Amino acid sequence: MPQRSPGGPISLSVIKTACSGxxxxxxxxxxxxxxEELERLDDLVSVRRRVKRGEHLYxxxxxxxxxxxxxxxxxxxxxxxxxxxxxxxxxxxxxxLLGLDGISSEHHTCNAVALEDSxxxxxxxxxxxxxxxxxxxxxxxxxKVMSREIVRDHGVMMLLGTMRAEExxxxxxxxxxxxxTARGFSHAExxxxxxxxxxxxxxxxxxxxxxxxxxxxxxxxxxAVQQKHIRILDxxxxxxxxxxxx
Amino acid sequence: MPQRSPGGPISLSVIKTACSGxxxxxxxxxxxxxxEELERLDDLVSVRRRVKRGEHLYxxxxxxxxxxxxxxxxxxxxxxxxxxxxxxxxxxxxxxLLGLDGISSEHHTCNAVALEDSxxxxxxxxxxxxxxxxxxxxxxxxxKVMSREIVRDHGVMMLLGTMRAEExxxxxxxxxxxxxTARGFSHAExxxxxxxxxxxxxxxxxxxxxxxxxxxxxxxxxxAVQQKHIRILDxxxxxxxxxxxx
DNA sequence: CGCGCTGTTGAAACTTGTCAAAGTTTGTGG
DNA sequence: CCACAAACTTTGACAAGTTTCAACAGCGCG
Numbered sequence: 404m405p406q407r408s409p410g411g412p413i414s415l416s417v418i419k420t421a422c423s424g425x426x427x428x429x430x431x432x433x434x435x436x437x438x439e440e441l442e443r444l445d446d447l448v449s450v451r452r453r454v455k456r457g458e459h460l461y462x463x464x465x466x467x468x469x470x471x472x473x474x475x476x477x478x479x480x481x482x483x484x485x486x487x488x489x490x491x492x493x494x495x496x497x498x499x500l501l502g503l504d505g506i507s508s509e510h511h512t513c514n515a516v517a518l519e520d521s522x523x524x525x526x527x528x529x530x531x532x533x534x535x536x537x538x539x540x541x542x543x544x545x546x547k548v549m550s551r552e553i554v555r556d557h558g559v560m561m562l563l564g565t566m567r568a569e570e571x572x573x574x575x576x577x578x579x580x581x582x583x584t585a586r587g588f589s590h591a592e593x594x595x596x597x598x599x600x601x602x603x604x605x606x607x608x609x610x611x612x613x614x615x616x617x618x619x620x621x622x623x624x625x626x627a628v629q630q631k632h633i634r635i636l637d638x639x640x641x642x643x644x645x646x647x648x649x
Numbered sequence: 650m651p652q653r654s655p656g657g658p659i660s661l662s663v664i665k666t667a668c669s670g671x672x673x674x675x676x677x678x679x680x681x682x683x684x685e686e687l688e689r690l691d692d693l694v695s696v697r698r699r700v701k702r703g704e705h706l707y708x709x710x711x712x713x714x715x716x717x718x719x720x721x722x723x724x725x726x727x728x729x730x731x732x733x734x735x736x737x738x739x740x741x742x743x744x745x746l747l748g749l750d751g752i753s754s755e756h757h758t759c760n761a762v763a764l765e766d767s768x769x770x771x772x773x774x775x776x777x778x779x780x781x782x783x784x785x786x787x788x789x790x791x792x793k794v795m796s797r798e799i800v801r802d803h804g805v806m807m808l809l810g811t812m813r814a815e816e817x818x819x820x821x822x823x824x825x826x827x828x829x830t831a832r833g834f835s836h837a838e839x840x841x842x843x844x845x846x847x848x849x850x851x852x853x854x855x856x857x858x859x860x861x862x863x864x865x866x867x868x869x870x871x872x873a874v875q876q877k878h879i880r881i882l883d884x885x886x887x888x889x890x891x892x893x894x895x
Numbered sequence: 896c897g898c899g900c901t902g903t904t905g906a907a908a909c910t911t912g913t914c915a916a917a918g919t920t921t922g923t924g925g
Numbered sequence: 926c927c928a929c930a931a932a933c934t935t936t937g938a939c940a941a942g943t944t945t946c947a948a949c950a951g952c953g954c955g
Binding site: 598599600610611614615617618630 | 932933934935936
């Protein structure tokens with residue numbers, strides 16, 4: 404877990420079992436619902452499950468019937484091809500949804516693996532469609548969430564298609580920082596839950612290149628690195644590094 | 650336009666103005682709707698528009714209110730960043746939808762440019778949400794289309810993150826071939842509507858690298874290239890090239 | 896019919912990948 | 926709780942792939 408910043412909006416120590424009592428509801432699917440609507444969503448989200456570090460939440464090729472909301476923890480999604488190549492397609496944290504890729508073919512098209520002990524809420528998709536026909540806010544918000552995923556993917560394409568190694572890593576760190584901030588954690592200090600290899604796979608780089616970029620950022624005074632513990636010392640420096648291409 | 654293969658399922662010479670009469674309905678939003686449901690969709694899709702080659706259908710940052718179905722023609726979507734870098738995020742052809750990225754923020758997040766004279770149908774999004782609350786098939790199919798876009802994006806990430814230049818181009822050509830086939834055109838012979846630079850931007854390569862890869866494919870006998878006219882001579886060869894990494 | 900845009904090709908430079916070795920952390924079983 | 930093995934990280938030297946720069950050819954639009 405990253406460092407809590409005092410007074411952050413989220414307290415993970417209190418975990419209720421319904422959306423209506425969930426601290427993540429403003430980040431997650433229930434955004435914008437009334438109290439009465441929230442209760443109806445509660446009925447739907449009945450299955451909650453722990454996923455231990457290293458376990459799969461789902462695997463590519465298996466039948467799709469639910470999407471998943473992360474209540475706590477940290478996941479990666481990846482796609483594997485025959486010859487053993489892996490592409491990490493994303494890292495997901497509390498309040499984010501997993502499994503949207505499975506809707507199109509009714510089978511999951513990637514693997515979702517917990518990078519730390521996590522808890523998820525399963526949302527049966529057929530029932531979500533029923534409910535979203537009745538609750539306009541839910542329908543619209545769900546569409547926004549799917550669209551946001553598409554926009555996020557375009558950002559990754561930009562990163563992979565046009566940036567060099569250090570720019571990619573800077574963008575990655577700034578993105579993590581921003582997402583931790585949104586969850587009430589420190590924007591400047593966090594633990595990475597993934598290995599250099601997984602970061603590399605996400606960024607289209609080899610692990611050695613990732614490691615060298617970390618070292619270089621440290622030399623330049625942008626960050627302090629101690630294995631998986633990262634402290635960002637110069638946000639502006641990282642941003643500048645991202646923007647001037649050469 | 651790519652070569653028509655005789656007896657293909659689509660005749661572009663007959664263009665009706667309603668979904669119910671549109672030859673693309675099996676590729677496009679109306680998939681799976683009954684005749685009665687189709688009529689209701691017709692009411693919604695009232696604006697049809699020509700977009701000349703080089704013109705923008707929409708621009709990044711402008712307000713979003715409709716998604717667009719391509720009736721005929723060819724588009725690219727791209728994202729620009731300040732320092733002038735461009736990432737082409739996709740090439741779209743008849744029957745495909747444009748603008749899904751705009752739902753999340755109610756503003757378009759990329760540019761859509763016609764690569765040949767094209768025709769589109771505008772689908773007001775708010776009205777689509779209303780109708781999809783009433784027509785379950787439409788709702789579900791729309792969700793599938795959005796999800797398919799996410800899956801497609803993951804494929805592009807895989808391409809950008811793990812493949813080398815020639816693999817990327819092979820994957821690109823095979824993908825185009827497959828999509829032309831689905832539209833009743835020859836799978837082996839087509840005109841590229843985009844420049845080497847646009848292909849390069851999509852594939853995360855410089856135009857010179859794309860050009861060299863085309864030349865090499867021609868030397869190896871995989872394809873015949875004459876500027877924008879491509880003939881695929883050895884599908885299996887291209888597939889093999891994609892799969893063995895080194 | 897020519898000018899500009901697009902595409903091709905070569906050589907050199909640069910970035911990233913590959914291979915290898917050693918150091919560090921983490922997890923497990925005794 | 927310690928010890929050892931496995932997994933992960935760092936760093937160096939070298940190789941490979943891609944970009945950069947440059948020159949030229951070809952096509953097509955006006």
